[in-house]
Amino acid sequence: MSSVAQKKGFGATLWDWLTTVDHKKIGILYFLGGGFFFVVGGIEAMLIRWQLHKPNNDFVSAGLFNDLITMHGTTMIFLAAMPILFGFMNAIVPLQIGARDVAFPFINSLGFWMFFFGGLFLNLSWFFQQVPDAGWTSYASLSIASEGHGVDFYAIGLQIAGGGTLMAGINFLVTIINMRAPGMTYMRMPLFTWTTFVASAMILFAFPPLTVGLFFLTFDRMFGGNFFDHTMGGNTIIWEHIFWIFGHPEVYILILPAFGIFSEIFSTFSRKRLFGYPSMVFATVLIGFLGFMVWAHHMFTVGLGPTANAIFAVATMAIAVPTGVKIFNWLLTMWGGSIRITTPMLYALGFIPSFVMGGVTGVMQGAAPLDYQLHDTYFIVAHFHYVIVGGVVLGILAATHYWWPKMFGTMLNEALGKVTFWFFFIGFHLTFLIQHWLGFWGMPRRVWTFMDGQGWNSANFISTIGAFLMAIGIIVLVYNVIVTSVKNVKVANDPWGDGRTLEWAIESPPIYYNFPATPLVRGLDTVWIEKMEGNETGLTPAEPIKDIHMPNGSIIPLLMSLGLFIAGFGAMYRTEESWGLPVLIFGLLWTFVAMAARSLQDDTGYYIKKDEILRDLKRKGGQK
Amino acid sequence: MADVQVYKRTPAEQQLAQRRSKKAMRDQVMMFSLMIFLTLISFSMVVAHEAGVAGFSKYLIIPMVMLFAAVQVGLQLYYFMHMSEKGHGIPQMFMYTGALLGFLIPLTFVTIVWW
Numbered sequence: 235m236s237s238v239a240q241k242k243g244f245g246a247t248l249w250d251w252l253t254t255v256d257h258k259k260i261g262i263l264y265f266l267g268g269g270f271f272f273v274v275g276g277i278e279a280m281l282i283r284w285q286l287h288k289p290n291n292d293f294v295s296a297g298l299f300n301d302l303i304t305m306h307g308t309t310m311i312f313l314a315a316m317p318i319l320f321g322f323m324n325a326i327v328p329l330q331i332g333a334r335d336v337a338f339p340f341i342n343s344l345g346f347w348m349f350f351f352g353g354l355f356l357n358l359s360w361f362f363q364q365v366p367d368a369g370w371t372s373y374a375s376l377s378i379a380s381e382g383h384g385v386d387f388y389a390i391g392l393q394i395a396g397g398g399t400l401m402a403g404i405n406f407l408v409t410i411i412n413m414r415a416p417g418m419t420y421m422r423m424p425l426f427t428w429t430t431f432v433a434s435a436m437i438l439f440a441f442p443p444l445t446v447g448l449f450f451l452t453f454d455r456m457f458g459g460n461f462f463d464h465t466m467g468g469n470t471i472i473w474e475h476i477f478w479i480f481g482h483p484e485v486y487i488l489i490l491p492a493f494g495i496f497s498e499i500f501s502t503f504s505r506k507r508l509f510g511y512p513s514m515v516f517a518t519v520l521i522g523f524l525g526f527m528v529w530a531h532h533m534f535t536v537g538l539g540p541t542a543n544a545i546f547a548v549a550t551m552a553i554a555v556p557t558g559v560k561i562f563n564w565l566l567t568m569w570g571g572s573i574r575i576t577t578p579m580l581y582a583l584g585f586i587p588s589f590v591m592g593g594v595t596g597v598m599q600g601a602a603p604l605d606y607q608l609h610d611t612y613f614i615v616a617h618f619h620y621v622i623v624g625g626v627v628l629g630i631l632a633a634t635h636y637w638w639p640k641m642f643g644t645m646l647n648e649a650l651g652k653v654t655f656w657f658f659f660i661g662f663h664l665t666f667l668i669q670h671w672l673g674f675w676g677m678p679r680r681v682w683t684f685m686d687g688q689g690w691n692s693a694n695f696i697s698t699i700g701a702f703l704m705a706i707g708i709i710v711l712v713y714n715v716i717v718t719s720v721k722n723v724k725v726a727n728d729p730w731g732d733g734r735t736l737e738w739a740i741e742s743p744p745i746y747y748n749f750p751a752t753p754l755v756r757g758l759d760t761v762w763i764e765k766m767e768g769n770e771t772g773l774t775p776a777e778p779i780k781d782i783h784m785p786n787g788s789i790i791p792l793l794m795s796l797g798l799f800i801a802g803f804g805a806m807y808r809t810e811e812s813w814g815l816p817v818l819i820f821g822l823l824w825t826f827v828a829m830a831a832r833s834l835q836d837d838t839g840y841y842i843k844k845d846e847i848l849r850d851l852k853r854k855g856g857q858k
Numbered sequence: 859m860a861d862v863q864v865y866k867r868t869p870a871e872q873q874l875a876q877r878r879s880k881k882a883m884r885d886q887v888m889m890f891s892l893m894i895f896l897t898l899i900s901f902s903m904v905v906a907h908e909a910g911v912a913g914f915s916k917y918l919i920i921p922m923v924m925l926f927a928a929v930q931v932g933l934q935l936y937y938f939m940h941m942s943e944k945g946h947g948i949p950q951m952f953m954y955t956g957a958l959l960g961f962l963i964p965l966t967f968v969t970i971v972w973w
């Protein structure tokens with residue numbers, strides 16, 4: 235095994251990517267997979283907005299509109315936002331804690347392939363002309379009544395993808411607990427690592443309820459179960475509870491890593507230590523915990539009774555406190571800092587007002603009596619797009635520009651990055667700000683068209699214009715990516731010049747074993763500390779250079795996930811096609827055989843020899 | 859292969875380690891006998907109830923047995939699975955968080971779904 239870059243054929247390169255267990259490559263795979271689904275979900279959003287740009291439009295049928303809104307929500311949450319964040323976590327967190335890989339590289343790969351095949355399964359519904367149409371929440375009475383296989387695609391596709399997410403979450407927990415470099419105590423971890431840690435803990439507790447709920451739904455629809463059928467003694471409200479016990483933590487699982495990304499960006503480009511670091515950590519943990527205590531605020535109008543509504547309303551508003559702590563800490567990080575307005579910093583600056591607006595409307599809906607007025611109107615649509623686009627998507631775009639050099643070794647064009655920002659930012663506010671008023675004016679969400687003369691025409695038209703501005707922003711970003719990839723101007727370790735955390739002390743992209751010697755961490759922002767003390771490399775090694783143990787790549791994760799993908803089709807067609815049951819059994823057997831192959835195989839990895847590491851160091855110009 | 863390091867204990871360290879492992883062994887045996895004792899009480903209470911001994915009603919025995927069971931789970935975790943030793947803070951935090959959620963969510967269901 236040599237680290238010298240050799241020219242490889244297409245087949246060998248492809249095989250390398252399919253079998254990789256390297257966290258940096260899996261990060262890129264997550265990023266590309268999530269990016270693909272982000273474009274798919276974005277196209278769906280464009281079609282939705284085009285349908286609504288004028289009254290009585292018949293651009294799409296009512297049924298297709300239901301398909302579009304369901305798939306837009308499901309794709310964006312499960313297949314775009316989460317995987318892209320996982321991409322950054324994979325690519326960056328092991329570097330930030332000074333580790334050579336995640337704790338379970340094989341499971342990391344398995345998590346990615348399960349996400350990929352789950353997403354593929356869900357989106358193949360378009361080719362079968364039977365698309366999920368019960369909304370991304372898929373409330374039980376509606377999803378049980380939905381004809382065709384649409385909701386089956388939803389239940390099985392998310393089950394497979396959700397399994398992958400759970401594995402990824404557990405993997406990050408173990409990695410962050412066990413694999414921090416010497417000296418990196420919990421209170422010296424960069425904020426992105428902290429938010430990844432808390433988000434992973436939330437995944438650990440939030441995804442099992444989703445798994446249970448999806449199994450109930452699968453059994454009700456495909457195997458004659460009656461969990462949600464009240465005529466058979468079931469309870470349809472149970473789905474709503476189970477879904478939101480998962481679903482509310484899920485939105486914090488999305489936003490916390492974005493908070494981490496912005497924390498890194500604010501302190502890097504203000505050239506200051508993050509203000510109130512301990513309170514930031516505390517607020518992150520508190521948000522993570524409170525996130526589990528508020529799910530019923532999605533269900534105020536179900537009729538839980540005033541006591542339950544009051545308890546959940548108070549719990550909901552309590553979350554505004556730690557979130558406020560974070561906002562003030564970011565503002566005070568910039569206070570007195572030597573600020574550089576780079577593209578990531580521009581996103582961070584845009585994020586604060588946008589996210590605060592989404593947070594304030596969230597507290598408005600947290601007030602149960604007002605929620606009776608706002609429920610199921612465009613106000614809700616405006617609110618959650620303000621927190622998810624204004625928070626998570628701005629975070630993802632910021633991180634794309636910020637960590638692009640670390641992931642791909644070349645800088646995105648700053649001028650084009652700023653063009654992307656302004657198109658996206660203005661488009662975003664144009665699309666969603668007006669929707670608050672549409673909600674007040676009584677426009678219900680999830681309607682496929684509306685009548686003329688209700689005063690909604692111009693507002694909807696403005697909203698559609700905004701959506702297209704966002705699309706232009708993303709197209710500029712894609713152009714930027716293509717141009718910079720073709721030019722491929724290599725950058726040094728710390729292209730921003732102000733890097734504070736460990737990832738900026740190693741080359742871009744890092745060599746496959748990351749650190750020739752595990753670094754010694756002497757405080758928060760360890761690279762900054764080293765640089766301030768005159769250590770140009772930014773690193774102090776904690777050990778002499780010695781042989782490094784590395785895991786071997788494996789095709790088995792892909793095969794395991796493929797088995798589940800095949801079994802999914804069998805489960806779906808079991809009752810109507812004779813091949814259904816055999817395919818279901820075949821798929822599951824395939825997975826079990828792959829698992830057995832992994833268990834019986836004695837793969838202990840390999841060692842990179844000390845000589846080879848020394849040779850690499852010499853070639854890089856004698857970094858000691 | 860990786861560099862293998864051999865470390866030799868000093869006599870004082872050896873003694874300390876021996877003392878510690880003796881104490882650990884004593885604790886283990888004590889807890890084991892306590893658990894057997896608790897199990898014995900549980901069984902005899904049920905036998906007494908079956909035999910119709912006065913005072914051993916169902917409403918006394920069920921909570922008692924549950925209580926003993928909870929104690930045994932605790933002993934199991936802290937002594938036999940070594941949670942009382944150092945370096946188990948994170949697993950403890952996760953277990954208690956899980957237990958809290960596992961308690962609160964069914965409590966909510968009992969009070970507002972199946973009221």
